Amino acid sequence: MTSDASFTTHVTQRLAALPGVAAVALGGSRAQGRHRPDSDWDFAVYYRDGFTPDAIRGLGWPGEVSEFGAWGGGVFNGGARLTVEDRAIDLHYRELADVERRLAEAREGRFEVERLMFHLAGVPTYLVVAELAVNRVLFGDLPRPSYPAALRRAAHARWSDDARLTLAYADRAHAAHGHVTDVAGAIGRAACEAAHAVSAGRGEWVTNEKTLLDRAGLRDVDEIAGRLTASTLSGAIADTRALLDGALTASRPN
Template sequence: MRQIIEDMAEHLVKVPGVIGVLLGGSRARGEHRPESDWDLGVYYRGGLDLAALRALAGPEVEVAGPGGWGPWVNGGAWLRVDGIAVDWILRDLDRVEQVWADCREGRYEVGVQAGHPLGFWSPCYAGEVAYGQVLADPTRELTSLRRQTEVYPEPLREQLMAGAWEAEFLVGAATKGAARADSLYVSLCLSRAVGVLVQALFAWDRRWCLNEKGALEVAERLPGLPGDFGPRVRGLLGSQGGTAEQLTATVARARALVEETLVLLRG
């Protein structure tokens, strides 16, 4: 299968507009299972020849052009090769390079994107390159960018850690929702508060966070983090209760967790 993927990458870089192809996801990190998808980042610049890309994918595959999957995930295609899912994920290289420049200056965005309940955090673009494997790169641009992103920018680290203040603000907001027994509002506040903390903890460890999936499992194993962080988060989000009294008690536990984590981050 690996040879099929490498051959596919070589065909993809012949599509006008495509600059390079990167293997991403669990396959690139060596964390995959036999049934895991093969995620191919297809990096392009300027006008992308969608007709050529669709011809390569085949008539039975729908290819979404730039923006077809939303402002951040962009576009791509879902294929099946020998019964295994192969995903093409379009990435505008100019935009990725701009995000990387922002990261080096400590700037980031959080955009609304379907499939990302915590939002799409722009540093993901740099993290994808840092953790990816270059499969096809005729101009060596991806190889150069990957080498750069291996070093986590200190200005970005500082800003993501500083942004953890939002978790404290959200817990305060959840307190009011708990008094009204507003389960939905409390749940949204607490889940986002945890997500913000996890983003900050990844930065604290100088580790790229690519998305919400599996992020808690990674965060709770970070060196220096109290071993009860993960179990406490699961307790909060898994059984928050439905009455005002139950929700208030849950929010109080969340407040304690947030305060302890902020002490660690600000240490």
């Protein structure tokens, strides 16, 4: 098997040669030096007119290649799951016009939250801006944005409100009825929402939820969730609220 450096060069050169591709970036744990030997490889192709999923299929790499929009649209508008030299690759399509629009919105403190599989709190549309900031550019030129002050304020406020409302609804609609599963789900979601707020308040980019609670210092929520019973739901919600409120207050931007 080739070295990691040779493998990265090989994949980058093949992707960069495709019509319409303006840049290629490496993301995920491998871009940040936190990967394990079995970690997959996350690549993104940044493109303008002329790029098509058929160009990826034409590389001849085994796997599944989606059409544009097949992954639900929004910030995840498609990609591929491929195997190259016995290594697993996740490839994301990134249309530069959309990325530039999201960057302009982020600088003004505007964003939306989209539903996405495997994300308890959903995914903010400034995800693509976070990728620009933390991913490693392998080919082409891409903006390398700092965290906009307007986004720090807006995202902290929005995620904080979402976390508090999630807990309030669970207390009102489920706790008194002994709905353990519903309350457990609400606690998990509220914790992730609060963690997004903490990260935004600190000006720390987030690209996934895998280490979100740890980075925000909210892993103690596990202990609260672990002692849920039908008779302890209101107390657990109160304890979660206290934990989250402390972190939200400490991370509120000036």
